Amino acid sequence: MTIRRRLTIRFTGLVSAILALTFASVYGFCWYYISSDFYHRLDRKAHTYGELYLRQRVEPSLIRQLSRLRKDQLPSQKVTIYDANNVPVFSTNDAVLGMPPRELDAIGKRDRRDFRWQHLYVSGIRYSVPSGNYIVLASAENVYGDVFLRTLLWAFSALFLLIVGIVAFAGRLYAGDALEPMQRIEQQLSAIFPGTLHERLRVGGENDELSRLSATINRLLDRIEESFRLQRMFVANVSHELKNPLTQINSQLEVSLLNRREPEVYQQTIRSVLEDVHDLSALTRELLQLSQVNEADAAVMLRDSIRVDEIIWDVRQEVSAINPRYEVQVDLGELPEDFDQLTITGNLALLRTALKNLTENACKFSTDGRALIAVEFRKETVYIRVENDGAAIPATDLPYIFEPFYRARQTADVRGYGVGLSLVQQIVRLHRGRLTVRSAEGESNVFRVELPRQPVAAA
Structure with missing residues (x-):
């Protein structure tokens, strides 16, 4: 399923749910108001007839005549009074409202009850007089209210379907408009091949x-x-x-x-x-x-506990053995009191290779074959500085000296392959460190390695 279709379905579903809840709430409020009003009218009629027949002792024929003369008669209105034995003793019509005894008993227990029976709305009350307890039932058809509710239900259903259709159509249009930049990005990326890698996507001015x-x-x-x-x-x-x-x-x-x-x-x-x-x-x-040297294998490779001072002395010994002319000086600075501060986590063989390459290069390109390794221990990081007094590296060559096989003009006659510094940089990156170089006329050439004590895995 495409994103456009998913967005359309979700947007339509959300609006439909809100709309259905709104219509249901309005319909429920109307139903409650109409029903409550009709039951209230039935309750007043039940009280009126109960008062006339049970308390005022008006003749039943006179009550029926008054009932026929009143203009506020409800459709199919009927009032029936039952005695304590659930026997009808009065009815405004010839036909008595046949109510099941369980319904009458329920009214007797609750004093008053409104309910639907068949197609009628019924309101029943319990009347207590000296002669005994009676049940007065007033029933009628709520013709206008039921018609209104049915009409409202059909109107809401049709309006709901119409609005959902409009929302689905509009949602599809809006989703397509919102995803148009994505489609444009896809088209631009599809047109980029190895021969056109210089092409780039257009970036709009909006920070979206x-x-x-x-x-x-x-x-x-x-x-x-x-x-x-x-x-x-x-x-x-x-x-x-x-x-x-x-x-x-x-x-x-x-x-x-x-x-x-x-x-x-x-x-x-x-x-x-x-x-x-x-x-x-x-x-x-x-x-x-x-x-x-692959960064993807960092978690497996960086597990050695390395004493920095020991690896520095090992590198000094190895480089000095390469050429009798090479001389390596070591400056460990101020050693921490806690010997654990001399330790970092990494790969012993790779770090030894990196420092050996840096030191050998420093001796190789030094005017007198000398190099200095200086170490600075800090709480979270160890800084290693390798420097010599050779010729300054041209500023035009500095950005490229860490690329494989790159050879500056001044080192073209020196034996080598141009791989060492690139290997050093990859090893330092593997340890989540940083390698920088500083070189200028009249100053020492300084390669600075910054190594964290606990390399963090790549995200």
Whole structure:
């Protein structure tokens, strides 16, 4: 069922319920007023005839004659008086109103009772005189009241059906008008393909739900377009990085097979090929690490209790072993008295990889091979700062240094693949942290990692 149909049905149902309740209330009020008024008139006639016959002892023939002369006679009016034995002793008509004894007994117990019997309205009262107890019944047909109520019921029924039909038609029109922006959004989204990801939805000037939905979809399209751009760049760069060593391997092997050569030449070729294979293996390993950092698996991966000071010393030792020229200084600042404040929750292997990459890069691009790791412990967050005194990163390169395979012009001659910083950023994001960089001429290059003690799962 479409939203338009659901909205139409719900709107029509709501209005119908309100309308039915209103009509039922009006009809009920009219019925109560007409019935109460008619019973009140019957009650006065019962009292009048009871007074004349039982208290004033007027002759029955005279009472009947007076009854015929009165102008306020009701349709099919009849007054009947019963004695204590439920035997009729007086009636304004020749035909006595045959009332079941149970009805008369009910009146005797309650002094007064109004009820319907067959097509008549009946009002009965109990009259007590010295000669005994009597029951006086006044009955009549409420012709005009019943006709009015039937006419009112038919009018309300026809009016209800007419209004419900109008409301259903109007509700369908209004639902279609309200959903028109949604249909327009659907059409615009259906026209967006990978080749037209630059297109965006129109956002109206009103700050309503549809405008906010369009803005949210546009932000989603921005992220999708950025993902496609990164994917295309990733594939292009990977192809380039894989093509170079494969081409070199192929060329060296082809040259070696052209002519018979000395064993030393073959050994040199094999060493060169092994070096290219090692580069391929290192690149593949880094790509696997990059692909395995998935935020969807954060709840499973972030379960280790990590001592920050210990992992810092481990990173210092590993980086120093890579190159004798590298020198890593550690500044743990003011350590908290509670050793639990030195601990965060995360993935030990991934954090070690991230800090190792940052520290190795700092040493690699430093003028003297030195890097500083400074740690600041706070109540909810741990800040790790890695800095060196190398050349400043150009401002034009700063927005792109965390993209896979991006290599700045000043680092083009440095051995590497441009994957390390992208991997660091993904690891920090996995831990719900933040990675920032600050670099300017005449100042140290500073990479700052902000890690919460308890990473919050992604929504």
